[in-house]
Amino acid sequence: MRERAQLSLPVVEAGIGVLFVVAVATAFAFGVPEVGVSRHAQLDAYAQDAATVLGNEAPSHGESTRLAEVAASEDAFDREADALERRVDRILPDNLMYRVETPHGAVGFVRPSNVAVGVAHVPTGSGRVTVWVWYA
């Protein structure tokens, strides 16, 4: 009988065992809370603060607040988008990037998918305005 080259069974078992153990190890590597204020809590606070400040500011023309004004209509958004962008840029610390989305369009940067992002939602009379911030 010709001997066939067989993969040794104990090595296969060991391989599966190692996989299980590594799975447990990754849980420890990623799942432990960080020391101090977490990145997420800080970013959410930044987003919430920016939204609160914008949400309480007087509008330049109509509506009740600056955010309600940009969310109100297409025309209002087109008119106020640049002013809104400048304002958000001024309010946020320099190490943050942002995106503000209204029902009629968005200002700011394209949101990356691979970084921690803080988010805040502000309801307005004509739809929801969302503020995202992340570290540059």
Place this chain on the structure above:
Amino acid sequence: MSRAQANLPALVVALLLVTTSVGVTVGLAASAFAGADADPADARLAGSLSERLVAADGPLSVRANVLSRAAVENASSDSLPENASIRVRLGGDPILEQGDPDGGATMQRIVLVVDAERRTFEPALTGRDAVTLPRRTSNATLTIDPRPGASVTAVRANDRVVLHDPGGLDGTYDIALARYDTVELSFDASRDLVAGSVTVTYRVETTTKAVLEVTADA
């Protein structure tokens, strides 16, 4: 038989592999548990204190996320929780200090700082008996002193009646306005008012942005 014997070295290698990976994992877990902060008192304190300071009814606030410059300059550490070292900085300058926090957790918040002052002007009241306030403001003080023979019966802010007295208004009145609108005050008077009949004092806010930094070491 040769087949069963050939498995022995493989078994040794397999055991070695499993043992090593278990050892590495246990080491990783031990260091993760040692480094983890299961009771993050510092972060909790920094977070809740910063939330309190920027709240609309906070000790230094005018509105949510808007601090008053005057309140910031007179801030006292009485409102801080005891038994913790806390430092609060606004735009880099310490405004509140209790103990000397060594490390601890730091939370940053974005705030506006308001310098409020009151400005007074006497509208000329040529033509219509109306005046538009130069700035949006939340309140104003009117001093009405009509010339003899004239009397002011009502004052409207954007068509809303804010003061009314059929017998004639005379004196100093505080009126509340909407901060979000440009306000036009119009006066119902028995005769054309002349300059000096009305003095308007209104609140002017100058805001600057700043970062409020709360460091807590419980």
